[in-house]
Amino acid sequence: MSLKDQITEDMKTAMRAKDAARLLTIRGLLAALKQKEVDERIVLDDAAVIAIVDKLIKQRKDSITQFAAANRTDLVDKETAELAVLEGYLPQRLSADEVAAEVGKIVAELGATGPGDMGKVMGAVKTRLAGKADMGLVSAAVKQALSK
Structure with missing residues (x-):
């Protein structure tokens, strides 16, 4: 099963479990994947999916830094939860x-x-x-x- 298929299955699981926060994050990821496919008229392989997940993780980390500086703990918590979901799709990182x-x-x-x-x-x-x-x-x- 490709990584993209796994993400789609996880979305269905989140829907069944009524896990709104996880579902929102996964839908955002799938939207980013679809946007890339449409823009470049390609079908994404696992390496391209990982690159997009990396990009979204970097965005979340930047947002967490900005929200923490502004003392917006509610938004920091939201972004941290999204970050945890996205990191689940990355392979084991090197030390x-x-x-x-x-x-x-x-x-x-x-x-x-x-x-x-x-x-x-x-x-x-x-x-x-x-x-x-x-x-x-x-x-x-x-x-x-x-x-x-």
């Missing part, structure tokens, strides 16, 4: 040590030496670690590896 090890391998493969090679390294890292690691953590690991 910081695993990310650093992968980045080290890629830097060695490319022969990158300094901060000027950041773009080249990030391009390779994104293709290899897409959906497997938090890109903020990856970017920090690349900066660290290139500053040595």
Whole structure:
């Protein structure tokens, strides 16, 4: 079963359970997936679905930061609940040590030496670690590896 099919099944389950908060989040995710398919006239594979889920998670994290700064705990709670639902669709993430090890391998493969090679390294890292690691953590690991 593809990830998109799993999301659709989860929506049906949330409908039957009358779980309004979960249902709203899943419908928003399905709408984002459908929008991408319509805009680009493609059928999304699991990697593309994970990329969209990652994007939505980043949006939720940014919203949580903004709402917390404005002392809007009601909205922070709502966004946190949505974040938890969305994170359920991501594969197991790599730890910081695993990310650093992968980045080290890629830097060695490319022969990158300094901060000027950041773009080249990030391009390779994104293709290899897409959906497997938090890109903020990856970017920090690349900066660290290139500053040595």
